[in-house]
Every structure is written in C-alpha cells, then in structure tokens.
Amino acid sequence: MVKNVIKMVDIDKRFPGVHALKDCSFELNKGEVHALIGENGAGKSTLMKILTGVYDKNGGAIYYKGKEVEINSPKAAQELGISIIHQELNLMPDLTVAENIYIGREPMRFKGIFCDSLLQNKMAKELLDNMNVKIEPTVKVEQLTVAQQQMIEIAKALSFNSEVLIMDEPTAALTESEIDELFRIIQELKAKGVGIVYISHRMEELKKICDRVTVMRDGEYVGMKNMNEVTIDEIIKMMVGREIYEGVHDLERHQNHEVVLEVKHLTSGKKVKDVSFQLRKGEILGFAGLMGAGRTEVARCLFGADPKDSGEIYINGQKVHIRSPKDAVANGIGYLSEDRKRYGLVLGLDVNTNIAMATMPKFSNRLGFLKEDQEKVNATKYIDTLSIKTPSGKQLVQNLSGGNQQKVVIGKWLTRNCDILIFDEPTRGIDVGAKSEIYKLLNELADQGMSIIMISSELPEVLRMSHRIMVMCEGKITGELSRNIATQERIMTCATDRTA
Ligand SMILES: Nc1ncnc2c1ncn2[C@@H]1O[C@H](COP(=O)(O)OP(=O)(O)OP(=O)(O)O)[C@@H](O)[C@H]1O
Ligand SMILES: [Mg+2]
Incomplete structure (x- = not known):
C-alpha cells in the first residue's frame, strides 16, 4: 500500500526568461502537515499551482494515491480532492461572503433556475460558525479587512471537503488569536486524514503544527526532514545558504x-x-x-x-x-x-x-x-x-x-x-x-x-x-x-x- 497521497517527481517548469522549477520533488502523506519552505521566488507557489492545475508542467510526473495523474485544470484538481488557498486573495469584492464561498456551485431551486440564497447563506453560516469566525455571510467582501478575507478563503477551501489542502501563506495577515483558530482547524483536518501542505515564512509556526518540512532554493529541491529531527536554524540555513544580518543600532x-x-x-x-x-x-x-x-x-x-x-x-x-x-x-x-x-x-x-x-x-x-x-x-x-x-x-x-x-x-x-x-x-x-x-x-x-x-x-x-x-x-x-x-x-x- 502506498502511504503518500501526493508524490511529485522531477517537476520542471519554465516561464519566459525564468527557469522556475528544476527537477523538484515533493510528497505528502495522508493526515500529515508538510511544510514547504524557501526564500521569495524559490518556486513554492509555482510547484503548488502545478499540483492544482493552474499551470502546466514542462516535465516530471504527479502521482495521486500511487497512480500517475495529469492535472490539467483547477477543476480537475478539485475533482481529485485537492484544493488550495492561494497566497494572493482571489475573492470578488462586490459579491457577498456566501456568494464567494459557493461561486460556481450555488445551491439551486426551481429546477435549477434560481440560486437558493437563503440556503446558501445558511450553509456559509454553518461553515463559518464551525471555524469560530464571526462574519455575516451576507456582507460584501469589499467591506472586510485583509484578515477577514483570508478567513473566507480558508472557509471556501474547507467547503470542498478535500483530501489534500494546500495553504499558501495562510497566516500572513492573521492575528495571534486567528492563527490559533486556524491551527485548531488544521489539527481537526489532520485527525480526519486530510493531508496539508503548509507554506509560511513564519518559522516559529513550523514546529507547532508541521510533521515534515521540504526546503526549496532557486527552483530546486534542497532536502526533506522530519520536523522533530531538525532545528529552525538548520532549516534557515538550508533555505538561504548564507549568514543572516542581525542589526543592532544606537538607540538613544x-x-x-x-x-x-x-x-x-x-x-x-x-x-x-x-x-x-x-x-x-x-x-x-x-x-x-x-x-x-x-x-x-x-x-x-x-x-x-x-x-x-x-x-x-x-x-x-x-x-x-x-x-x-x-x-x-x-x-x-x-x-x-x-x-x-x-x-x-x-x-x-x-x-x-x-x-x-x-x-x-x-x-x-x-x-x-x-x-x-x-x-x-x-x-x-x-x-x-x-x-x-x-x-x-x-x-x-x-x-x-x-x-x-x-x-x-x-x-x-x-x-x-x-x-x-x-x-x-x-x-x-x-x-x-x-x-x-x-x-x-x-x-x-x-x-x-x-x-x-x-x-x-x-x-x-x-x-x-x-x-x-x-x-x-x-x-x-x-x-x-x-x-x-x-x-x-x-x-x-x-x-x-x-x-x-
Ligand atoms: N506567471 C509567471 N510568469 C513568469 N514568471 C513567473 C510566473 N509565476 C512565477 N514566476 C517566477 O517563478 C519564480 C518562482 O516564483 P514563486 O511564486 O513560485 O515563488 P515563491 O517561492 O512562492 O515565493 P514567495 O515566497 O515570494 O511567494 C519566480 O522567479 C517568479 O518570478
Ligand atoms: Mg509564493
């Protein structure tokens, strides 16, 4: 039996003028939180966009539960049970919270002619309540703060009930208490067997919730470690490969x-x-x-x-x-x-x-x-x-x-x-x-x-x-x-x- 849900082997990706990924590998187990770490521009988002059908790959293979798959569109990824919370928020500002969460798959009534907005709002409310997020499903997204929008993105991804969930910097805009809430949700998903890819620049978070870490640098795979066998300093060293500036200055x-x-x-x-x-x-x-x-x-x-x-x-x-x-x-x-x-x-x-x-x-x-x-x-x-x-x-x-x-x-x-x-x-x-x-x-x-x-x-x-x-x-x-x-x-x- 294969343990991993996802296995990406020798993935290669070129954009005009940029060789973004060079023979990159990555794997994810069921019920695992796997950190994907690297400097800005290392290729983390690109690798995950390939996994979710946003970009085509130029080389390499993707295996889902042991079987090779071609993921040609975001829809194909969703059908396999892979969803992603993108780094840059993708919500429609002039739609409501509920409309954003269920866009393209609204619950219908009258033989599928009208969207059942009451039901849709109810579903969204349940989802948000479950996350302990106090945002009304009927407010327009443009009225929300960046942090609240991030929570809506997370709610949306959760609503797909996926087996694989990718979080590309989910905490960048969140407060401490919102982060705690997110970590609680992650633990619950993990217990249900969902595999989670966790991208973050906040090093102190990794030890708290991640089981393994894969490090990338300049589009290349640098290494993978069990979280309990590596220190944060070692991870930083793997990702930057150089000394970090520690500034002190004259304060008075x-x-x-x-x-x-x-x-x-x-x-x-x-x-x-x-x-x-x-x-x-x-x-x-x-x-x-x-x-x-x-x-x-x-x-x-x-x-x-x-x-x-x-x-x-x-x-x-x-x-x-x-x-x-x-x-x-x-x-x-x-x-x-x-x-x-x-x-x-x-x-x-x-x-x-x-x-x-x-x-x-x-x-x-x-x-x-x-x-x-x-x-x-x-x-x-x-x-x-x-x-x-x-x-x-x-x-x-x-x-x-x-x-x-x-x-x-x-x-x-x-x-x-x-x-x-x-x-x-x-x-x-x-x-x-x-x-x-x-x-x-x-x-x-x-x-x-x-x-x-x-x-x-x-x-x-x-x-x-x-x-x-x-x-x-x-x-x-x-x-x-x-x-x-x-x-x-x-x-x-x-x-x-x-x-x-
Ligand atoms: N659509 C695109 N067209 C051209 N180049 C791109 C495109 N998307 C990404 N790149 C380039 O690919 C490289 C990897 O970018 P990527 O967004 O994957 O980095 P990242 O590791 O997610 O960085 P960050 O931590 O800043 O989000 C970068 O050099 C970037 O400029
Ligand atoms: Mg990125």
Missing part, C-alpha cells in the same frame, strides 16, 4: 533630534480617536496593536487617503493640510500600504514602471513622454539593492512571487526620496533572508535622516526595529514605550487596554 541617539512630524488630536471616523504623537528625524517609530486597533487608519489619514474629521498635522513645525495622497507626497510623506495589490502596485505593468510610479514627473520630459532609460537605471538600482528576483525590469509585476512584489513597492517609495515613510506591515510575506535585508535598509534610511513609522503586528519585529513604540487599542493611543523598557508583555497590556 534620536532623543534630541528635531521633531519632523507632529500629529495633534487626530480624529477620523470611528477608527481614529484623538491620536497625538511626535516623530523625530532619523527615528523609527513603531506602531503596535491588535488587528483593527486603528493603526492603518491613522496612516491612511496622515497620507490623505481617508478624510480627517478634526486634529492638526505639523511638518517641521508648519501646519499642513493634507487632503489627498498627492498633498501627502508633496509634503514628503510616503506610504507603503499593507494591501499591496489594492493600493501599492499596478500588476499589469512592468517592474521599471511600478518603481517609477510615485515619481512620474522625474521620469517624463516636458511633453509628458517617459524617459525610459532613466526609469530603467533607477529601477535597476533597486532591483540590485533589494535583491528583487526578476529576469529583468521589463517583467510584469503580476509574474513576480509575492515577496518580490512587496520589494517593488518599497523600491517605488525609496525612489521618491520622502522625508517621512510609513511602512504598513513591511515584511508580511517576506522570507527570513529578505526580511533581514529590509531591516538593514530601514536602519540605513533612519541613519541617513529619514523618519519612519513602522506599523507591524509582529511584536519581535516591533521590538527589534523601533526606537520608540506607540501602542493603539480601539482607535486610541494606549501607550508609549521607549525601546529600553518595552517588552512583549507591556505592549500586549496596552494593546488590550488592560491599563484602563
């Missing part, structure tokens, strides 16, 4: 620098309530808090993307009026949004253009024609410094791996030469190696005098990077901690407002 230096940004009593809608803080030159100011605490809303308001109801903003002591992102950019503020697909990138354009995008006047002549060569020189610089993995600057951004798309957004704002940069979850979906590169870069930018606001849900990251930490809860600032007294516990106390 910024106390006396001048204030570049001062926010007084900022209020906007229901999410931002009387927020005041100062940002100094060359400072990295961390913003911690639980999902929904209002951190992103403060950023959006500062950037002119959301209207402010009251409050004042001063830049270098001068009161400014920021009514649109254009005003913000003119005042030297840049914003790297957490939702890069919606706000950060134009996926159908190439890398060079995306990087130049926040700085168009610089790259067009007086008649409005683009100076493509300058655009290219500039983009090449950031492709190098940020190690963006792409065959050239002419590649469409939609063809880059998730983590590399994030780096393009960073390149775009660095081109702009802002004085104040707001990074919203800058390392979400970014591998350990590139993460440390981004930390290094943030430190360098701060050293050069740029002031940085860093919103992050990863406490170790906030503690490691920030000179000072503001904590938010329910739209209000509930704590300000200097780096030398900040601990995870102190931050959490303020974030849940147990001080009140």
